[in-house]
Amino acid sequence: MIRSAGALTDQALAGPLADLRTTAPGTLVPHVLIDLGLADAYAPIDSPIGPLYVAFNGLGVVAVEQAADGPSFERAHATRYGRPAYPVTALPRRLATAIRRRLAGDRRARIPLDLRGRTAFERDVWAKAVEIPRGEVRPYGWVAAEIGRPKAVRAVGTALGHNPFPLIVPCHRVVRSDGLIGQYSLGGPANKRTILAAEGLDPDELEALAHAGVRYIGSDTTRIYCLPSCHHARRITDRHRMAFRSVAEGERHGYRACRVCRPGSASAAA
Amino acid sequence: MDEPTLLAALAADLDRAFETLVRARQDRLYSIALRMLGDPSDAEDAAQDAFVRAYRALADWEAQRIRELRLDAWLATIVVNIVRTRARRRSAAGRRESLTFLDELDHPRSVPADTPEGRLTRREASEAWARRVLALPERYRAPVVLRHVDGLAYDEIAGVLGRPQGTVKAQVHRGLALLRAMLEAEGPEDGPAEAPSTPPFAPARRTTDIPIPRLQEVTR
Numbered sequence: 059m060i061r062s063a064g065a066l067t068d069q070a071l072a073g074p075l076a077d078l079r080t081t082a083p084g085t086l087v088p089h090v091l092i093d094l095g096l097a098d099a100y101a102p103i104d105s106p107i108g109p110l111y112v113a114f115n116g117l118g119v120v121a122v123e124q125a126a127d128g129p130s131f132e133r134a135h136a137t138r139y140g141r142p143a144y145p146v147t148a149l150p151r152r153l154a155t156a157i158r159r160r161l162a163g164d165r166r167a168r169i170p171l172d173l174r175g176r177t178a179f180e181r182d183v184w185a186k187a188v189e190i191p192r193g194e195v196r197p198y199g200w201v202a203a204e205i206g207r208p209k210a211v212r213a214v215g216t217a218l219g220h221n222p223f224p225l226i227v228p229c230h231r232v233v234r235s236d237g238l239i240g241q242y243s244l245g246g247p248a249n250k251r252t253i254l255a256a257e258g259l260d261p262d263e264l265e266a267l268a269h270a271g272v273r274y275i276g277s278d279t280t281r282i283y284c285l286p287s288c289h290h291a292r293r294i295t296d297r298h299r300m301a302f303r304s305v306a307e308g309e310r311h312g313y314r315a316c317r318v319c320r321p322g323s324a325s326a327a328a
Numbered sequence: 329m330d331e332p333t334l335l336a337a338l339a340a341d342l343d344r345a346f347e348t349l350v351r352a353r354q355d356r357l358y359s360i361a362l363r364m365l366g367d368p369s370d371a372e373d374a375a376q377d378a379f380v381r382a383y384r385a386l387a388d389w390e391a392q393r394i395r396e397l398r399l400d401a402w403l404a405t406i407v408v409n410i411v412r413t414r415a416r417r418r419s420a421a422g423r424r425e426s427l428t429f430l431d432e433l434d435h436p437r438s439v440p441a442d443t444p445e446g447r448l449t450r451r452e453a454s455e456a457w458a459r460r461v462l463a464l465p466e467r468y469r470a471p472v473v474l475r476h477v478d479g480l481a482y483d484e485i486a487g488v489l490g491r492p493q494g495t496v497k498a499q500v501h502r503g504l505a506l507l508r509a510m511l512e513a514e515g516p517e518d519g520p521a522e523a524p525s526t527p528p529f530a531p532a533r534r535t536t537d538i539p540i541p542r543l544q545e546v547t548r
Binding site for chain 2: 066068071072074075076077078079080081082083085086087088089090091092093094096099116128144145146147148150151152
């Protein structure tokens with residue numbers, strides 16, 4: 059049968075055309091919400107302390123957390139952020155690459171962070187922590203002095219304790235002002251030691267120095283003193299190594315402060 | 329949720345209400361994009377972009393302006409403009425990296441509750457119609473999709489496309505006539521076997537005398 063134009067009215071066409079209204083794929087809503095930061099996605103990454111979950115959205119990384127499994131991560135995340143977290147098979151490629159580079163010590167790897175609701179002080183503290191090189195540590199007081207808030211040592215500790223981006227923002231590289239390793243928010247102090255050791259630092263050696271009252275290490279050839287974990291200090295051979303208990307002691311011996319690790323910032327703080 | 333209630337909710341607390349908006353309108357925006365672009369991933373991308381743009385616009389607006397919005401025409405305007413831009417640089421490597429969800433999100437949310445046999449014929453018929461619509465020149469395709477797939481009124485379509493209402497009516501009419509002609513040319517049994525002879529948004533068709541409104545002009 060040949061259909062004639064007259065047989066198929068506009069009205070007859072309306073039905074089949076209306077049937078072209080279809081159902082959006084189930085991924086559309088989460089994609090939109092994640093893009094806008096109204097929901098998050100998450101995927102696991104490897105770390106020296108085992109798998110960690112990284113939550114992110116279109117604005118950046120939201121959190122790095124330890125959890126027994128995906129569902130418990132989702133529950134904790136929903137409670138803390140009031141947003142759902144959708145499991146995805148992998149982080150977006152660029153983000154995964156940037157995180158891998160940052161964890162390997164590349165401080166210039168750009169990792170966008172979702173900093174909504176964070177204070178300017180917290181941002182300053184976290185930005186300063188990112189400047190600490192892999193395999194080195196700085197005291198809380200150093201961070202406080204470096205951000206121009208030398209009296210805010212305790213607040214620095216709190217801001218680092220609330221760091222939602224552990225490892226990406228290396229709060230594990232900030233230690234007590236007496237040189238002891240101190241607390242760690244991501245599963246306790248043992249994890250902090252494990253991560254530091256994985257970065258090539260010996261936490262026991264560091265604490266042995268602290269117990270001996272050594273705060274600074276100088277070189278009798280350059281006559282420069284450093285924080286003990288500064289890579290310039292660690293290059294000094296035993297024969298030329300000088301131990302100082304205070305900045306004043308170093309200055310008294312005619313040493314000047316290292317311009318890289320700026321040990322003066324550690325002593326300037328209260 | 330009816331439109332005034334939804335708009336009031338958006339005006340009161342955008343972040344809270346936005347998901348409701350996306351859920352309520354996702355099928356419409358996706359269908360417009362799919363029937364104009366043809367490719368499901370492109371369509372999902374376009375719909376996603378449209379909602380993201382809508383959110384950013386709403387975030388800048390005062391409550392009063394949100395409450396007075398003609399929601400469906402506004403959303404259609406956004407998605408149509410994205411579809412046009414996308415079509416223009418179709419092959420350009422601009423597609424975002426999409427996330428692969430672990431859950432069943434990747435699958436369509438519903439399948440028609442039909443007999444397997446009936447479902448198949450209906451889907452085939454539907455695919456044939458989708459191909460015919462895609463074969464329409466752009467200036468007819470957009471009005472036909474907005475009128476008959478999405479169901480917007482003529483005055484709304486005129487606003488969406490930035491064309492006089494009379495022009496839009498004529499274009500819908502002409503579009504339907506072209507569809508009828510395609511159907512007749514196909515013959516009784518075999519249906520449209522080939523891909524559309526006119527690729528969507530063929531460059532030759534783009535030289536149109538009808539000004540294409542830019543997003544800012546329409547949404548401002």
